[in-house]
Amino acid sequence: MKRWTFTAPEITQIEQQHDQIDFLALVYARISWGNAPATWAECDALLTQQWALALKYEMHNIDAKRLFIQALFYKPGGDNHPDGMACLTSASSARFRASGFLAWSQKHNSKDTNNGV
Known part of the structure; x- marks a missing residue:
């Protein structure tokens, strides 16, 4: 098993790139x-727009952001609906x-024309 070692500047650089890495994971x-x-x-x-919107709802960790953005995939604009809010x-x-918002958005998926929404 190969072990990697990092210098202090490399560790600093990695930490600074954390948001960028999270963003690419969202992509x-x-x-x-x-x-x-x-x-x-x-x-x-x-x-970028959805990331900023997630921050508006104080979703700072990557898991919450991903769930929130996935919910917007299923129900675009769902954050403006009273139940979504x-x-x-x-x-x-x-x-x-974010999990609750995702469950709600999947239930009321605007891409599904048979769900009565």
Whole structure:
């Protein structure tokens, strides 16, 4: 098993790139959900906007951000719906709020024309 060692400057650089790495993980996740934006610029713009929106709801950890952005994939604009807002503004942890928002958005998926929404 190969062991890696890092210098202090390398560790600092890695820490500074943490958000960028998280963002690229979101890009990968977004592509895997299907119907991805056609270009990198479109994907970058969409995820940058959604990343900022996640921060508005105090979702700072990557798992909560991913769940929130996945919910917006299923129900674009769901954060503006009263029931969606109720999930996002509850007094629970960010990950729990994001999970609830995702469950709600999947139930009320705007891409599904048979669910009556």
